[in-house]
Structures are given as C-alpha cells and as structure tokens.
Amino acid sequence: MDISAANKKGLSLFALIMIGLGSIFGSGWLFGAGKAAQVAGPAALVAWVIGAVFIGMIAMSYAEVGAAYPLPGSMARFGSISHGPVLGFITGWAVWIAIAALIPIESIAGTQYMSSWNFGWARGLVSEGSLTGTGMAMALVLTVALWLACYWSVALLARANNMLTLVKFAIPVLAVIALIASGFHTGNFTDHGGFAPNGWSAVMTAVTTSGVVFAFNGFQAVVNLGGAAKNPGRAIPLALVGALCLGLVIYMALQIAFIGSVPPEKLAEAGGWSGINFASPFADLAKMLMLHWVVTMLQFGAFISPSGANIGNVASASYMAQNLAETGFFPKKIRETHPKYGTARPAMWLNLGFSVLLLVTVGHSWEALASVVSAAMVVSYLIGPIAVGVFRITKPELPRPFRLPAAKVLCPITFAFAACALYWSKWPDTGKVALLTLVSAPIAAIVLRRKGEKNLARQFAPAWWMIGFLLWMATLSALGSSEFGGYGVIPGGVDIAVVAVSAIGFYFWAVRAGVRAHEAGLPAPDPVLDAPQESETEAGAEPEKSPSDHPDRELQSA
Numbered sequence: 001m002d003i004s005a006a007n008k009k010g011l012s013l014f015a016l017i018m019i020g021l022g023s024i025f026g027s028g029w030l031f032g033a034g035k036a037a038q039v040a041g042p043a044a045l046v047a048w049v050i051g052a053v054f055i056g057m058i059a060m061s062y063a064e065v066g067a068a069y070p071l072p073g074s075m076a077r078f079g080s081i082s083h084g085p086v087l088g089f090i091t092g093w094a095v096w097i098a099i100a101a102l103i104p105i106e107s108i109a110g111t112q113y114m115s116s117w118n119f120g121w122a123r124g125l126v127s128e129g130s131l132t133g134t135g136m137a138m139a140l141v142l143t144v145a146l147w148l149a150c151y152w153s154v155a156l157l158a159r160a161n162n163m164l165t166l167v168k169f170a171i172p173v174l175a176v177i178a179l180i181a182s183g184f185h186t187g188n189f190t191d192h193g194g195f196a197p198n199g200w201s202a203v204m205t206a207v208t209t210s211g212v213v214f215a216f217n218g219f220q221a222v223v224n225l226g227g228a229a230k231n232p233g234r235a236i237p238l239a240l241v242g243a244l245c246l247g248l249v250i251y252m253a254l255q256i257a258f259i260g261s262v263p264p265e266k267l268a269e270a271g272g273w274s275g276i277n278f279a280s281p282f283a284d285l286a287k288m289l290m291l292h293w294v295v296t297m298l299q300f301g302a303f304i305s306p307s308g309a310n311i312g313n314v315a316s317a318s319y320m321a322q323n324l325a326e327t328g329f330f331p332k333k334i335r336e337t338h339p340k341y342g343t344a345r346p347a348m349w350l351n352l353g354f355s356v357l358l359l360v361t362v363g364h365s366w367e368a369l370a371s372v373v374s375a376a377m378v379v380s381y382l383i384g385p386i387a388v389g390v391f392r393i394t395k396p397e398l399p400r401p402f403r404l405p406a407a408k409v410l411c412p413i414t415f416a417f418a419a420c421a422l423y424w425s426k427w428p429d430t431g432k433v434a435l436l437t438l439v440s441a442p443i444a445a446i447v448l449r450r451k452g453e454k455n456l457a458r459q460f461a462p463a464w465w466m467i468g469f470l471l472w473m474a475t476l477s478a479l480g481s482s483e484f485g486g487y488g489v490i491p492g493g494v495d496i497a498v499v500a501v502s503a504i505g506f507y508f509w510a511v512r513a514g515v516r517a518h519e520a521g522l523p524a525p526d527p528v529l530d531a532p533q534e535s536e537t538e539a540g541a542e543p544e545k546s547p548s549d550h551p552d553r554e555l556q557s558a
Contacts, residue, residue, distance in 0.1 A: 011229045013238055016222055020243030023218025023313065025168045027109030029251065030302055031366050032211035033258040034281025040206040041273040042189040042259050043196035045252065047203050051212035052248040054421060057414040059219045059244060060404055061384040063237040065391065066223040067401040069528055070232030075223055076323040077527075079383045082390040082514045083462035084522030086444050087383075089329045090466055093440035095380040096320035097354075099220060101373045102313040104355040107142035108366050111135050113302030116283040116295065126279050130364040139359055147314060147352050169250070171301035175282055176253045178294045179261040188259050192272040201483035201492065208378065208425040209371040215251060217377050219244060221316055233401020254282075261285060314348065321347035329447050375425035375433040381418050382466070385411035386507065390514030398529060412507045419503035420496060422473055426485035430477035434470040441467060462517035465510045472502065 011019070036044035065078055076095045080088025108131065115126040115135070125135035189195060196203060207213060222239045229235035262276060262285065270276050278284040283302075286294040322344055325334035333346045363369045389411050391398055404410060422430060441463070448459055480486030480495040490498065517523060 011226075011235070013229070013231075013235045016226060016229050016235050016239040017242045017246075020218055020222040020239050021246055022168065023221040024216060024243055024247040025172070025218070025250070027106050027302075027366060028211050028215025029172050029254055030109055030113060030298075031281060031370070032215050032251065033255045034276070034278050034285075035367055035370075036206045036210040036212060036255065037259055037262075037273055038276050039198065039210050039274075040202045041193060041195065041197040043200070043203045044206055044210070044259070045255055046196075047206040047210065047212050048248065048251050048255055050203070051207045051216055052244060052251075054207070054417050055213065055216040055219060056244055057410065057417060058381045058384055059223075059240045060237070061388050061407075061411060061414055062219075062223045063240050063402050064400060064404045064407075065384065065387045066226055067233040067236045068391070068398050070226055070229070070236065071527060074226075075220060075380070075383075076320045077327075078387040080327055081523055081526065082383070082387045082394075082517075083510075084459065084517045085327060085329075085524075086441075086448075086459050087463040087466060087513075087517075088327055089324065089444045089447075090437065090440045090463055091380070091383045092320065092324050092327070092329075093443075094376065094382075094437045095220075096317065096324060097436065098217075098373065098376040098380040099313060099320055100317040100351045100354050101358055101369070101376060102217070103147065103317065103351060104139065104143050104359040104363050105366060105369050105373060106313065107139045107146065108359070108363050108369060110142050110302050111139040112366055113280045113283055113299055114138065116280040116287065116299060126365075129277060129279055129367070136360065136364075139363065140356065143355055143359060144352070147348065147355070168301065169246075171297055172250055172254055175286070175294055175298060175301075176250075176257040178291055179257040179282075179285070179289070182261060182289045182291060184260040185262070185264055186260065187264060188262060188267065191264070192267050197272055198274065199483070201481075204420075204424040205426060205484065208374045208421050209429070211367075211370045211374070213374045213377055213421060214370050216244065216247060217374075218247070220380075221313075233399075237402040258282070258285065261289065263288065314351070317351045318344040318347040321350050328451065329444065371425065372429055372432060375422060375429050376436070378418055378422045378425065379433055379437050379470070382415065382469075385414040385418075386510045386514065389507070389511040390518075393511070393515050394518040395526070395529065398526075412504050415507040415510075416500045416503040419469075419473065419499050419506075423477055423480065423484060423496070423499045425477075427477040427480070428485065431474045434474040438467065438470055458520065459522070461520075462513045462522060465506055465513050469503075469506045469510075472506075473499070476502075 033044070036047055040047055062075070066074055069077070069081065071077060076092035077088065079091030111125055111131060112135075114122050115124075117123075121134070124132060125138055126132065131139060219240055222236060222243060226232050226236040226239065229239075258281065266288065267273070267276065280298075280302075283295050283298045286292075286298060321330060321334050322337075324330040325332060325347070330350075334344075334350060336346050337344050358369065362372060388404055388407055392407060422433075425433070441460075444463075445456055445460075448456060453459060476486075476490070476495065476499055477484065478486055479489040481490060481492035482488045483492055484495070486495070
C-alpha cells in the first residue's frame with residue numbers, strides 16, 4: 001500500500017504522530033489493563049513503565065536508521081543493508097510475521113467486545129474466555145471487511161485516519177473519567193496480596209504476555225511509513241517520541257482507573273487479582289458499575305480502535321511483503337502496486353491468507369494470540385540497535401538527521417533488554433517464536449540455490465549470530481526458572497543475569513558479522529549513499545537502478 005501515492009505532498013508531522021498513535025491505540029487498550037492486572041496486580045503500573053522505556057529505547061535506535069533510510073517498509077530492509085541478503089530475509093521475515101499478525105488480532109478484539117452486547121447471539125460469541133465457532137466466523141468476517149476497506153481505497157483511509165485517531169483518543173479518556181468518578185478504591189492497590197501479589201517476576205512477564213509490548217508496537221508504523229513524510233529526518237524521531245509519550249500517559253491512566261474501580265467485594269470473591277478474568281475488561285467492569293453509557297461507548301470503541309489501527313497494520317504489512325519480494329525471497333508478483341488505487345494488492349492477498357491461517361489455528365482469544373505476537377515483535381526489534389552499531393563503523397559518511405546519543409553504550413543495553421523481554425515471554429512461547437523465525441533459514445538456502453549461488457557458507461556467515469541467538473534463547477527459556485515457564489534447571493535471578501550477559505556477547509558478534517559482511521561485499525548497493533545524484537539525473541544521465549528495481553541483485557552480489 002503506497003500512502004505516498006495517496007498524498008503526493010507528503011505526510012505532515014501531525015499526520016505521522018496520528019498514524020503512530022492510531023496504531024498504538026488498537027486493541028491493546030481494550031484488554032491490556034485487565035490482563036496486566038490479572039498477571040501482576042497493581043504492580044502492572046510498573047510493567048507499563050518498563051514497557052514504555054523498552055520500546056522507547058528500541059524506537060530511538062530505529063529513529064536513527066529510519067531517518068537515514070526513509071524507505072517505505074524500511075524495518076524489513078535494515079538487516080539486508082547491514083548484513084546482506086540472508087540476514088535481511090530472516091529479519092524481514094520476523095518483521096513481516098509480527099506486523100501481519102496484527103491484522104486478525106484486531107478483529108478478535110472487536111469480536112470479544114461484541115460478546116458484551118445484550119443479544120443472545122452476541123453472548124454466544126465467547127465461551128470461557130475463548131471464541132466459539134460463531135465467534136471465529138464473526139472475527140473472520142471483520143478481518144475480511146477491514147481488509148477490503150484498505151484494498152479499495154488507501155487515499156480515503158489516509159484522510160480518515162486523523163479523525164479516527166481523535167475519536168479513539170477520546171473514548172479511553174472518557175472511560176477513565178467515568179470509572180474514577182463512579183467510585184475509586186485506593187485500598188485495591190495494597191490489599192489482596194499487596195502491590196505485587198504475584199512477585200516481581202510476574203511484572204516482567206506482564207510486559208510481554210499481557211499486551212504491554214503489543215500495545216506500544218504501533219511505533220513501527222511511524223518507521224515504516226515515515227518515508228512518506230514531508231521531512232522524514234525530522235518527522236520520524238519527533239513522531240516516535242510524541243506517539244509513545246501520549247500512549248504511555250493514557251495507558252497509565254487506564255490501568256489506574258481499572259485497578260481502582262474494581263469493587264473490593266469482587267476482588268475478595270475472586271481470591272485476588274489472579275481471579276479477575278473479564279472477557280471484555282472495561283465493558284464488563286462498566287456493566288458491573290451500572291455505567292450503561294460507558295458500556296455503549298466502549299462497544300463502539302471496540303470497532304473504531306481496531307479499524308483505525310488496521311489502516312497502519314495493513315499498509316505496513318504490505319510494505320514488508322513488498323520488500324521481501326524486492327530482495328528476491330518472495331515472488332516478484334508481490335511487488336506490484338495498483339496504478340489507480342495505490343494499494344499493493346498481491347501483498348495484501350498474501351497477508352490476508354496469513355491472517356486467516358493465524359485466526360483459525362491460534363487465534364482463539366485476544367490473550368492467546370497477543371502473547372505469541374508480542375514475542376514475535378521482540379524478535380523483529382533485534383536488528384535496530386545492531387544496525388546502528390554496524391552503520392556507525394561501516395558508513396560514517398551516511399547522512400544522519402537524527403543521531404542516537406551514547407550509541408556505543410545504549411545499543412548493547414537495548415539489545416540485552418530485548419533479549420530479556422523475549423525471555424519474559426515465557427516458555428513455550430519463546431520456543432514457538434524461535435522456531436517460526438528459523439523456518440526462514442532453510443527457505444533462504446533454497447532460494448539462493450535456485451538463483452545459482454554455490455557458496456552458501458559465505459552468504460550465511462553474517463547470519464549465524466541470529467540463528468545461534470534464537471536457539472540459545474529457546475534453550476535458556478526451556479531450562480530457566482518456573483516463574484517464566486521453564487523447567488527450573490537454572491534458578492530464578494541467575495536466569496535473567498545469564499540472558500542479559502550473553503545477549504551483550506551476541507550483540508558484539510552481530511556487529512562484527514555486519515562489518516565483515518561489508519568487507520566481503522555482501523550487502524547490495526546502499527539505497528542512500530549509492531543513489532544517483534540529482535544533478536546527474538537532471539543532466540540527462542540514465543539513473544542507476546536501485547536494489548528495488550533489481551530484486552535479485554542482493555542474491556547475486558556474491
């Protein structure tokens with residue numbers, strides 16, 4: 001989907017912030033506070049702060065490389081630019097899976113909130129926290145409907161996004177005010193097991209399994225669509241900071257309102273926060289408090305929020321698939337964009353098929369899919385700080401409208417933080433995501449062979465760190481403490497230390513691998529440094545084609 005085709009003048013800074021905020025306020029706010037409170041109790045507030053800091057660190061590394069390479073769908077290309085085609089495909093595959101999976105999860109959210117309607121058929125959509133057969137059918141209908149809206153007109157949706165985001169912003173604010181005004185119980189923050197009734201390990205788990213990382217993941221839309229901004233170098237970092245800060249303020253307010261508004265007698269009856277399990281958290285709570293107008297507003301918001309978020313999701317996922325096609329690992333057909341509507345229709349069909357597959361296999365509830373998607377998102381973040389480290393060494397002349405301060409210190413810390421977040425996702429989700437990501441390695445080998453590459457060892461050399469890292473993390477997760485789903489071979493506390501220290505080692509291995517890849521000439525021509533000069537084009541010289549014009553170039557660079 002080509003948003004720039006819909007807006008030839010470029011997206012304004014305000015529009016880019018609205019895209020980021022619109023993606024941040026998808027279904028995460030509808031479920032995140034309720035799930036986080038169930039996992040971590042009142043200490044869920046700390047989980048939101050940790051999640052915002054983590055995503056903020058990731059976002060700032062992407063702000064540097066994203067502003068330097070303001071390309072549509074750029075998150076799928078950084079690995080290719082820094083390490084060559086194999087790592088580019090592995091990381092691009094991870095990013096594509098993480099973003100494409102957001103499309104069905106928004107429809108699942110809308111379906112779960114529909115179950116709070118006062119109709120018999122609506123109440124039959126969810127049973128014991130999971131979608132029924134009817135619920136799955138409804139989620140499928142919503143998925144296709146939202147997809148069709150983007151399929152036919154990106155220009156209309158781009159213009160409507162600002163209004164949708166403002167409405168989505170107003171609904172949670174009004175919900176917070178109404179819930180607090182209905183009666184705020186400060187004792188809920190300390191009673192029923194204390195502030196952290198399930199321990200601090202539960203707080204860490206809530207960061208990735210309760211939708212905290214999932215909620216803030218909307219920052220990717222700013223990076224991936226920032227290339228269509230009027231001044232990408234300035235707009236991308238400012239839009240990232242603006243969207244994340246506004247998002248944190250509202251999510252904290254929602255969490256405070258939820259914790260303080262649950263009736264104490266309900267908490268006592270449920271045996272504490274672990275027993276609070278609402279299918280539609282805010283709507284069910286508003287019903288309990290007899291706030292019928294709030295219930296109606298939230299039911300309306302359950303459609304507005306996913307619809308608005310999926311504008312960015314469908315666009316970003318299409319860019320991801322197109323970039324993988326441009327590097328030769330996906331069929332060339334996926335690159336095509338409709339000349340009239342500006343939509344990447346072949347890529348959208350691919351994403352729809354993947355969405356339906358997720359929906360019918362693991363999408364039985366928002367919580368079930370969100371935990372797996374969040375872990376996949378963390379894997380997709382890994383290349384950001386590494387790309388900064390590699391480019392600082394190999395491309396010192398690269399124009400950088402934004403430079404990450406203290407990058408030599410912050411980049412390895414950010415990578416270690418990402419490794420910890422992946423570990424907090426808990427076994428077996430870590431193993432599932434590692435396996436799903438590693439499927440790309442044999443696919444890369446097959447494609448390279450078909451392209452005539454005979455020296456696979458040379459092509460795979462820059463990517464072994466990623467393969468080793470995912471296998472290592474899956475092993476640590478399986479052997480780690482029971483608090484994070486492991487078998488308890490490695491005791492609690494020691495496991496986190498091992499993850500953090502080993503991650504820093506993997507970071508420096510990855511940066512060294514990138515430097516060596518450049519010395520070996522594996523990455524394709526740089527899309528910025530090797531782009532044709534404007535004066536040459538004006539003089540009538542034939543411009544040198546970019547890697548996107550030659551989808552097989554990266555595969556033939558050896």
